């Protein structure tokens with residue numbers, strides 16, 4: 540397993556070292572190292588409860604953290620969330636965070652950031668034509684996939700320099716997963732993406748680099764294709780392969796195994 544970050548040609552856009560998070564006296568992260576490449580998709584993987592969401596929340600200053608979080612060359616670990624957002628980090632959270640009582644248009648409007656230039660509605664509507672058609676619909680009445688489009692759409696409005704998407708395909712029908720994947724692929728051509736994802740088929744399609752967490756620590760970093768080609772490593776790090784091979788068409792969906800195991 541690699542401990543450096545091979546294959547990153549350019550200086551990483553986001554460089555996290557020894558990230559530690561303690562919540563309510565409980566040590567949740569014990570030393571996460573993570574580099575997000577300056578282009579394309581970097582995947583953040585790990586079994587349920589490994590600390591992926593806490594890592595993302597730590598990067599964004601949504602939980603108290605220590606360590607080093609360098610974004611575009613600047614140390615940001617002491618900055619508040621609003622300052623990080625202003626520096627150009629867009630976040631589509633695990634629960635999507637849409638305002639159910641507001642319309643699609645209102646949800647997008649709330650995400651506009653004064654001083655960030657003209658909001659990129661043309662891009663958002665090009666990628667998600669449905670959001671224009673459903674502009675007046677209350678977000679609470681949208682399907683999960685459509686809500687995800689609102690969540691990702693918001694991150695594309697403000698010319699962000701990095702997009703962080705936490706399990707954007709969780710609970711979505713296969714057809715919608717494909718649609719969200721296509722959008723992430725397009726978005727990543729313009730803006731680097733840190734993608735928390737359990738669907739390994741999607742990781743294979745989108746991600747160049749990956750970081751795997753286990754028990755609140757970085758357990759592996761390297762090219763995504765190398766990890767996914769190594770059945771022993773995916774089994775050891777992600778717990779896939781053995782149980783999912785028959786059920787999930789080659790064990791491509793990590794959540795199938797781990798969520799069952801949780802139940």
Ligand SMILES: Nc1ncnc2c1ncn2[C@@H]1O[C@H](COP(=O)(O)OP(=O)(O)OP(=O)(O)O)[C@@H](O)[C@H]1O
Pocket residue numbers: 562563565567585586587588589590591592593594
């Ligand atoms: N606010 C909190 N208070 C106490 N424990 C927490 C809190 N947030 C997370 N945890 C715990 O920290 C661990 C890591 O949680 P986290 O949500 O980061 O995992 P994850 O990798 O995102 O999991 P999943 O794949 O299920 O989304 C879990 O054991 C979780 O129960």
Ligand SMILES: [Mg+2]
Pocket residue numbers: 591592593633705
């Ligand atoms: Mg999570």
